[in-house]
Amino acid sequence: MNIPSSAPEAAPGRLARNRGFQRLWSARVLASMSFQMLAVAMGWHVYALTKSAFALGLVGLSQFLPMFLLTLVVGHVADRYDRRRIAAVCQGVECAAALTFACGTFGGWLSAPVIYALAACVGAARAFESPAVSSLLPAVVPRAQLPTATAWSTSASQTAQIVGPALGGLLYGVGAGPAYIACALSFAVAAVLSSSIALQARPAVRAPVTLASVFSGIAFIRSQPVILGALSLDLFAVLFGGATALLPVFARDILHAGPLALGLLRSASAVGALTGSIWLAHFPLRRRPGLAMFGGVIVFGCATIAFGLSHNIAVSLIALAVLGASDVVSVVVRTSLVQLRTPEHTLGRVSAVNSLFIGTSNQLGEFESGLTAGWWGAQPAVLVGGVATIGVALLWMKLFPALRETRSLEHEETRAAAGAG
Template structure:
């Protein structure tokens, strides 16, 4: 009895050490960093280039729409592919396609033939590749680390994304300032390295078996989510919150016309939210959400809304950077809770299809949110559009607390036994 306390006290550090030494997780972490780094650099370069060509906020929204449509249309297909084939090969193939798109951007800027329609077409190509890549990579993690380490690994995986989201936009803005082709060439290299790492991740379990394709199996991911009010509530809350509150598509407008800065400042603005998210994800990796994760998610979304309002009101770049950092830190709570719920409450044989629907929700909130922001900014102006979005985000969080009491009252990330099941077990 007297010797158990030190062992318990050392358990978190032992788990952290085991996770760090896991060769599969090292490569998984590396591919997440490199792929996210490349995508963020590409987003900055595409955004600045299309705005420089068109001087239109609506054109920025069209880039987001071009990325969203393939993700939405391919949702059912990509989930089934992730559950039937080697997820490592899927991820690697998608990153090779993204590498080719970035190389085309580089050649187009050097040759001077990169037009707005071509940018939309390449954005759609990248969106289609990421539609397959996202569920494949997300559903890889349970095969890389033991189940008890999943929440911790999810937080560190989120920190990998956020690290790339900090470095990527800043580096993309800096390289674009030196010359547009520099940013696109860096994206090409990063995507290529990510593809190599993805294909060599060792798995603890065999790749998923190739089950026969039926209409029921294709829609089983959606059916499973509908049967789980906690997961449905978490996904839909994140979807509508970021759909209304996302201001990232308008950052080129804020950087150039409101804050009167250049592409390097645009990179810093895109990095600020990721810096806050990185700090939040590192905190959650060391201090996981063990009690009332649903309420933590609702609190994070409400703070996200207030931070969006603060950013929309700001004319000072320092205040804008702080507001975006708070926005990122609050958003990561929602990301970690949502991802952990999906991974811990979904059977592995359905994880690819459920992750695909999850990715579609994320894509809807991000890419379609960019289109919504560009559209409303074209109607009302950039600042009113962001302010309305922040208010709408807070309203969504308050409404969802009433619509999804199961999420609000959930006590743990793991599946909870119903009282009837507990009684029968006793």
């Protein structure tokens, strides 16, 4: 059987009546929206201060370094303590950082180094928040609903990436201070929602901390070629294809537009991603998810090239929307593989490594884009990145045949047992 007997439980209507999922979804929307608003404000602010594409890359690097250094710690924290409380505390720290941005703006002392330092604080908070929130989902919804819930959770992030950048650009047009205050308020509400999520599953027993347990997330991923292939494919594809760090350059110097246009550009990819995630929520990838992931990455690279060649804002918006729609396939496949193939007691540690891969591809990708743009210019950097993304997808199809040939998001034996039941 292709569909488990419990599949009716995965209907979107059942999720809509799950109060724990509602609060988790809402908290993710608000926290992600606030982060996107903050990203627009930080990017425009530092570029206005420095006129340097390399400085934009340093903002991404500042967020990535804490995530990289804390990877092994945050996974253990997510597996040993209340994940709701972790998420709420981290969102409170992000709220405090946004308020500091606002105070620095109104006080006139917000310089580029201060922005880098605050970006590092936000990066550290997100390092703890991301695996905690990601590993909450299996405790909030039944297992049969996980693929659909994952798609809807992805739509939460994409909804935030549509509203957040556009709202951030609009508010920044009024003033940097109001934009930062709006971020702080959104983070504060997200923290309240996260702390009140109801769980359906009991937390796992806390295992003692040992050297083996610290590295168990990495060891598990290495033992699973399908998961390793999916994570590394997404890592290198987005690392090379990450053009979002250069959007302030494109908006201001190539498309000759302002901060509102920057917000629209950042929202465009999320519009495509939201469309894709809603489609996947209604029509989950039940067959050949690995092949679908490879196809999505190749389309992602082609859309990146189209964006790099564009001098027209309408064409740029369409290219970014296609880019977002293709990227969401990779996101849903990767996240579903992690959640469905990882034991619950180590899910936090595996999710932490997953978050590191995401952070590497996003934040370190922003640094790579800023660095190459400083060498060659913004458009050549994006074009080279798009070509490299396609090359990575083709190479990974040869290096990870298990991912290419996988027929289900779950282990074949688990899927067969569910079908038999």
